[in-house]
Amino acid sequence: MPIAEIDGIETRYEVMGDGPPLLMYSPGGFDARIEKWSDLGVYKRIRLLDHLPQHFRCILFDRRENGQSGGRVEVVTWQHFVRQGAGLLDHLGVDKAHIMGGCMGCCPVSAFGVALPERTLSMVHFWPVGGPNYRISGHQRFARHLAYAEENGMQGVVDLARSHDKNFSADPRCGPWAQPIRNSEAFASAYAAMDLSRYLLTVNAMYRGLIDRDTSPGAEPEQLMQLDIPSLIVPGADNFHSTSAARYMQECLQGSEYWDIPADDLTEQNAPTRLIDFLKSAD
Structure with a gap:
């Protein structure tokens, strides 16, 4: 295509x-x-x-x-x-x-x-x-990713995303950028090199803006x-x-x-x- x-x-x-x-x-x-x-x-x-x-x-x-x-x-x-x-x-x-x-x-x-x-x-x-169930489940999905990233680091997220083909909904630990990580070596390398603390702030702001109501x-x-x-x-x-x-x-x-x-x-x-x-x- x-x-x-x-x-x-x-x-x-x-x-x-x-x-x-x-x-x-x-x-x-x-x-x-x-x-x-x-x-x-x-x-x-x-x-x-x-x-x-x-x-x-x-x-x-x-x-x-x-x-x-x-x-x-x-x-x-x-x-x-x-x-x-x-x-x-x-x-x-x-x-x-x-x-x-x-x-x-x-x-x-x-x-x-x-x-x-x-x-x-x-x-x-x-x-x-x-x-309300959509909001709650959406927030929980992002929370699981944030916890995994904080515990395992950015390279840990990359390694997990590349260990299978599940999307963010199926395995929230991989985060919303799991597919670009798989699609592009350059994207994966840049992602792994990101500052973790700044990344966590970015994701928090993202999901609170996207899923902001019941x-x-x-x-x-x-x-x-x-x-x-x-x-x-x-x-x-x-x-x-x-x-x-x-x-x-x-x-x-x-x-x-x-x-x-x-x-x-x-x-x-x-x-x-x-x-x-x-x-x-x-x-």
Whole structure:
């Protein structure tokens, strides 16, 4: 798949289909790869990529620090993911696009709409992450990494990350830069040489900014309430995709469409059709 350099970081991407552009922020938490649209949970069941590219130019990518995309050790915020998506649109010569996210990918969609409403044709939030269990588990994941790094040092994190292929969600000890460590010898060497105390401060600031509330993160409610962007919300119903988070998005996004369907009732027959109808109505 092609690679684009965006904000100084390599981004692996793929374009499928033709029609109005649809930028798709991958699901999968801290393993947000293109493939997750096809092989993860509900997305595997509803097979969106068998249908959406028949109507839209689907722009898929590995989120930075995930898959084959690169990374950079810094206080990563939702705005960094906005810059990645917008930079990919620039690379492809796309001025405006529909913006869709699944799972944790919904957070940068919210941030994108707030930062760049003039480039956002519509927003789709499919199973937005959120809820107290999501916040607690996210903080625990980062805490496990911080404890491991403090005890074993930066080289210890590199050695652990390279001892297996588990992502940050599967083995939190490896941290959010595990995949770039595996992808690049230069990145791994620079990472191992970092000052541990400064690194710990960076990671603390990062997770407190990314996972900062008991509902869906990404943008402030006061910012979302000012948007006039057609929006569709498809609720989840588990510990990481709480229905309360989806209802929060409905409350914040004035005039949004809330598809009140039980998660188990989503199928290949109804989900792609519902999304296609909404996106076409928002053109």
